[in-house]
Amino acid sequence: MSGIYIHIPFCKQACHYCDFHFSTSMKKKDEMVLALAKEIAMRKNEFINETVETIYFGGGTPSVLTNDEINFLLSEVYKNYKVVEHPEITLEANPDDLSSDRISELSNTLINRLSIGIQSFFEDDLQLMNRAHNADEAKKCLETATKYFDNVSIDLIYGIPGMSNEKWQQNIQTALDFGIPHISSYALTVEPKTALKKLIQTGKIAQPKDEVAEAHFMILVDTLQKNGFIHYELSNFGKSDYFSKNNSAYWLGKKYMGIGPSAHSYNGISRSWNVANNSLYLKTIEKKELPSEVEVLTVEDRYNEYIMTGLRTIWGVSLERIASEFGVTYLEYLQKQAQKFLEDELLFIENNILKPTLKGKFLTDGIASDLFILN
Template identity: 80%
Template sequence: MSGIYIHIPFCKQACHYCDFHFSTSMKKKDEMVLALAKEIVMRKKEFEKEVVETIYFGGGTPSVLTTDEINFLINTIYENYKIVENPEITLEANPDDLSSERILALSKSPINRLSIGIQSFFEEDLKMMNRAHNSAEAIKCLEEATQYFDNISLDLIYGIPGLTDEMWQQNIETALSFGIPHISSYALTVEPKTALKKLIDTGKIAEPQDEVASNHFMILVETLQKNDFIHYELSNFGKEGYFSKNNSAYWLGKKYIGIGPSAHSYDGEKRGWNIANNSLYLKSIQGDILPIETEILSKSDRYNEYIMTGLRTIWGVSLERIEKEFGFDYLNYLQKQMQKFLDDELVFIENNILKPTSKGKFLTDGIASDLFYLNLEE
């Protein structure tokens, strides 16, 4: 099974923390939709032997597209690829785009999963992050969406300067009050060249504190587990039967095609990425040229990716797979490197699977980097 990701490179306004590729100008939106459809057709040979299980509209803000435009792209995929009987088709959406009429229209489309960018239910947080919606819109869209969609995920951000433990707990409880079956939650990070970085550097906003983020993370994990959520990936929590099939496929190393500017692709041996420039992307596609660069992954690259994704998920890192797929030298290296984390009770081994402990989960990325194989001959 494989997936198709479609990057919609438009947003109404720029969130202060975001470093994804997008444009706030909608002038080329119509052109872009046609180009996305054309790229879908141009790349169908890559998936001749594959069956598509997931279609994911990400961005940017995919909900700036009309429902007709979304249906047009989905129909183009159906016309050119083999699709499972009931694929997971996800649309990332912002609350300000989810009016009652829009939710109803989407419910009649092939979209069967919404991923809603709430981030916070507090007005001051939304203003600080420069979100396009307000708290009232966040509440209203969830009241409406839950009437028409069973499979809904929402995003929450923790570690926001000024967000107390009590406020963070209230954010989580508000989300739970709608019966949402999936929550994705991320620490506020300061990326270079973002408005947030500039605001922090000029002293207009306090810098996020790791200790606060760590505490918020533990509150999140504890609260959601009490409410029957499974912490199946570092930043993702789902009830039984509601894990994101799209994201799980990434973490389990399945193949996917990325359509649109800046979108990434993976076929098991090489990784590709489209040019992150709307005008150059359009010019290339209109000239029948795929604007993609690729790299063949070395054994060390594939090992490191498996370590990173495996440690972040409930599936962990299989020591048996390490030896079978990468060889004894890699297994021996991993066993030596992980010993200090075993001693510090940050990881444990169960049924020959390496996993982080509760204490180690927030430190997963740092642990993984220490387990990476950096200087091996290929």
């Protein structure tokens, strides 16, 4: 089984923390939709022996597309690829795009999962992050979305400067009150070349504190687990049968194809990525060429990726797989590097599977990097 990711590189406005590829100008949207369709058709031979299980509209803000544009792109996928009978088809959306009428219309398309960028239910947080929606829109869209869609996921951000533990708990509780079956939650991260970085440097916004983010993370894990959510990936929590099939495929090493500017693809042997430039992407596709670079993964690369993705998930890192796929030398290296984290109770081994403890989960990325083999 494989997945197709379609990157929609447009947003109404730029969030202060975002470093994804997008444009706030919609002038080339029509041209971009046609180019995405062309790339979908051009690459069909890459998946000639694959069956598509998930289709994911990411961005950017995919909800800026009209229903006709969504249906057009989906028809191109179905025309050129083998698709399972009941695929997971996700649309990332912002609350300001999800009026009651729009949600009703979307329910009549093939979209069967909404991933809504709420981020916070508080006005001051949304303004600090320069979100395009307000708190009232966030709540109203969920009232309607949960009536029309069974499978709804929301994004929430923690560790925001000025956010108390009590305020964060209210954010989580509001989500629970809507009966949302899946929550993706991330610490506010200061990325280079973002507006947030500049605002912090000029003293207009306080620097996010790691200890605050860690406290929020622990509250999140505890509250959601008490409410029947499974913490199946570091930033993802789902009720049973509501895990994101698209994202799970990434973490489990399945093949995926990324369509659109800046989109990444993986075929088990190599990784490729399209140019992160809308104009250059359009010009290249017009010439019936793929605007991508390819990196063939070394054994060390594949080992490192398995360590990173494995530790982030409930499936952990199989020591048996390390030995069979990479060899005894890799297993011995992993065991040696992991020893200090086992002693500090940040990692543990159960049924020959290496996993982070609750205390270690918040530190997973740093721990993983210490287990990597450097090329």
